[in-house]
Amino acid sequence: MAFDAPVHAPLPDLMVEPIIRAALLEDLGRAGDITTEALVPADHRSRLVLAARQAGVAAGLDCARIAFGLLSPDVRFTRRVADGQAVAPGTVLAQVEGPSRALLTGERTGLNLACRLSGIATATAGLVQAVAGHKAQIVCTRKTTPGLRALEKYAVRAGGGANHRFGLDDAVLVKDNHVAIAGSVAEAVKRVRERAGHMVKIEVEVDTLAQLEELLPLGADAVLLDNMSPPMLAEAVKMVGGRMLTEASGRVSRETAPAIAASGVDLISVGWLTHSAPILDIGLDWAG
Known part of the structure; x- marks a missing residue:
């Protein structure tokens, strides 16, 4: 190597x-x-x-x-x-x-x-x-070995990647179960904005372009595009139009990463880097 x-x-x-x-x-x-x-x-x-x-x-x-x-x-x-x-x-x-x-x-x-x-x-x-030549940055997740998070996230940086949030307290990430409990993407973001401090970034996970359409006028800092195909990711990036960071996740490997990066996303998050x-x-x- x-x-x-x-x-x-x-x-x-x-x-x-x-x-x-x-x-x-x-x-x-x-x-x-x-x-x-x-x-x-x-x-x-x-x-x-x-x-x-x-x-x-x-x-x-x-x-x-x-x-x-x-x-x-x-x-x-x-x-x-x-x-x-x-x-x-x-x-x-x-x-x-x-x-x-x-x-x-x-x-x-x-x-x-x-x-x-x-x-x-x-x-x-x-x-x-694998993603060289594209703007996408490889980032890790919280799927770390208990007790070794600081070390494992350091290792990702040593390999040329970057870190996603370190814990539950350093950024908001609204995921599918949060949305299900809140009732909608809009309601989930509303509740978060009522509690989060002005220094806290807000990211929202979406599974469909319809959810992304609902999110766009709410003004989150980043959107997590979960398990979308490269063509759908490209459409999502086009819809966002630079108004927030775009992060792709799901089914990422050395073989699939180039096509994911070619969609134009800003970040590609990979859980297996630290869990397996x-x-x-x-x-x-x-x-x-």
Whole structure:
């Protein structure tokens, strides 16, 4: 994969460390790493490398750095690639040196997260490549692993995508069940406007062009065009005429994304990027 995403500033350790700490505590259980403590002398030291075993885009290497560092302050972690950088099979992503016990105990936690986040970045990069030449931007959703949302959304950014809302509190998204309960698109938007602050963006999901016609005079900030075919998306974009952002969702893959983007939509939201993207295989290999 020849894609290199723009380099984004890593998340602050303050945000990441509690997640890594919880993951390590889950793995250490009630007695610690009984295998490593039995087999490895306390004073033994090692040098290991994190290496990509397949092509992709790196992300989340700081998760491994923090995992090892929490287990021993005497660990030196040296990055060889930046998050967002394309890597080939065999590429050394980072080198880590220090007490062998800390390195072996932290291996699985660090690799689990680095593999997961690199997989998300790789999948995102693939979709970004697929829509190249169109204005559509690839964005993720709230379909994230509980507890890992900040990390997974960061990985999407590392892959060249962008983030949809982070939670229920940072934007209004009126979906089909909201409309069903309110009785109509117009009534749903009316109720939201009575409660939302002046800084809150409002997006409304529509399934049909008739619903879009109802929405247009209400003046939302964005419209989510759900599960529409590319020809219907093109008609919807024409109807909107730039009065609000247009977002397509549903049945998005690397194969279908170009036609969706060609409809002229501004955004393409993809839930599977964070709920089921395959990992990027990364190994921790002995180097001395």
